[in-house]
Amino acid sequence: MQDPNEDTEWNDILRKKGILPPKEVPKDDEEEELALQQQSVVKTYKDMTLEELEDNEDEFGEDDEAAIEMYKQRRLAEWKATQMKNIFGEMVEISGQDYIKEVNEAGDGIWVVLHLYKPGIPLCTLINQHLSSLARKFPQTKFLKSISTTCIANYPDRNLPTVFVYLGGEMKAQYIGPLVFGGMNLKVDELEWRLSESGAVKTDLEENPKKQIEDKLMSSIRSSLPSGRSSDSDDDD
Numbered sequence: 001m002q003d004p005n006e007d008t009e010w011n012d013i014l015r016k017k018g019i020l021p022p023k024e025v026p027k028d029d030e031e032e033e034l035a036l037q038q039q040s041v042v043k044t045y046k047d048m049t050l051e052e053l054e055d056n057e058d059e060f061g062e063d064d065e066a067a068i069e070m071y072k073q074r075r076l077a078e079w080k081a082t083q084m085k086n087i088f089g090e091m092v093e094i095s096g097q098d099y100i101k102e103v104n105e106a107g108d109g110i111w112v113v114l115h116l117y118k119p120g121i122p123l124c125t126l127i128n129q130h131l132s133s134l135a136r137k138f139p140q141t142k143f144l145k146s147i148s149t150t151c152i153a154n155y156p157d158r159n160l161p162t163v164f165v166y167l168g169g170e171m172k173a174q175y176i177g178p179l180v181f182g183g184m185n186l187k188v189d190e191l192e193w194r195l196s197e198s199g200a201v202k203t204d205l206e207e208n209p210k211k212q213i214e215d216k217l218m219s220s221i222r223s224s225l226p227s228g229r230s231s232d233s234d235d236d237d
Helices: 009-016 027-047 050-055 062-085 096-104 122-137 188-198 209-224 228-236
Strands: 091-093 111-117 142-147 162-167 170-176
Touching: 091 122, 096 111, 096 142, 111 122, 122 142, 122 188, 170 188, 188 209
Parallel strands: 091 142, 111 142
Antiparallel strands: 111 162, 162 170
């Protein structure tokens, strides 16, 4: 009797007509096919971002959960490594030629603080000092400075100092002229607060330091004024 599992043209014809049962696959071949299928599924994990893995979690079976979790952790580690590369930690001088690369093409999610200044302007010098300090405190933010006219031709000195804040190459805030900064009395934590309002830095200050100074000033003024009681007694006299 002819073996129904034998690879012959006649057996293939009989299988197609349903006379013979499908050919039995050897166990080793079944395991190899299953392994190939698993490799194919794993390959889809490898091609996915962390967000895609989370979005498609429901599409995979319970047997895939371990692989998904493994690749999630790998994607998370890769993301953290990328974030570590985005550490700056100092203020860098740029020219107009560097502007597109350093500002417009800084990268997604990268905050950039650019100070346009000129040497010899005291407030510009003060702000450069403050920004250098903040660059060390907030290394995830890119701090840049540039002589104003090298970035913008004929930029008027009356607009200095000027600080532009960008995210992903788009301007998010601008601070132009000495009045905006409050003159030479500007403190580094006041500038930090101002930048935090734009989103450029994540400050640990609980409130605007300028408000604290104003509150202290008002308190000092009130304490120097005669009390209501003493005024009343004076009136009685």
